[in-house]
Amino acid sequence: MQRYFIYLAYDGTNYHGWQIQPNGISVQESLMKALTTFLQKDIEVIGAGRTDAGVHASLMVAHFDYDGEPLDTVQVTEKLNRILPQDISVFDVCPVKPDAHARFDAVTRIYKYYVTTHKFPFNRQYRYRIHGSLNFDLMNEAAQTLLEYSDFTSFSKLHTDVKTNNCNVLHAKWTQEGENNWVFTIRADRFLRNMVRAIVGTLLEVGRGKMTVEEFRKVIEQKDRGKAGTSAPGHALFLVDVEYPEEIFKIYD
Incomplete structure (x- = not known):
């Protein structure tokens, strides 16, 4: 099982914040759907924080785990940007230590x-x-x-x-x-x-x-x-x- 950090940006105008909500679309949900579509496995994403509805990020960090062959991170970045809506973009995907945590390890x-x-x-x-x-x-x-x-x-x-x-x-x-x-x-x-x-x-x-x-x-x-x-x-x-x-x-x- 390899853990990856993903660096992204988003315009929060059309989202009910970062975190998954029962009553509206969120950035976290959109990113999870894109990863699941590309990797053909259910992927959970944990973000560095929880931005509120309408709030933007020029840089957000999240992590996800993948138990297949090591990912070509350049290809993942390119594919995600094709799948994701225009108001969410991925800068980079990189492998990190198995216990690295996007939220709790942020200084x-x-x-x-x-x-x-x-x-x-x-x-x-x-x-x-x-x-x-x-x-x-x-x-x-x-x-x-x-x-x-x-x-x-x-x-x-x-x-x-x-x-x-x-x-x-x-x-x-x-x-x-x-x-x-x-x-x-x-x-x-x-x-x-x-x-x-x-x-x-x-x-x-x-x-x-x-x-x-x-x-x-x-x-x-x-x-x-x-x-x-x-x-x-x-x-x-x-x-x-x-x-x-x-x-x-x-x-x-």
């Missing part, structure tokens, strides 16, 4: 959230348009407080099945891209359900002057989702990277 993940202050037809699908001005200096000051805490219950979707709401945030910052566009980049060892969108929505409250930096800090400390701001829309959020230790790729050691 960090990076998300980006895009906002724009300008109406432009080609931005509407992947940018959240902001009306009025924002104080990005204050938003960055508030974002830095995230690095001082580990319990992010205030930014987590309620009634999830995780054992802990602790995360180690390593980077959180707004940067300007062009005259009218801004991007929030956040890097952590793990993320809770809805966490990035809840953080962005609350930071926007700071930027609009409706919440101070100290009040943002208190939101974190209160560990109460009801104290945080409304979650920002999913269409402007991208998973952009997942990092792993090098040793899981050294299958011949």
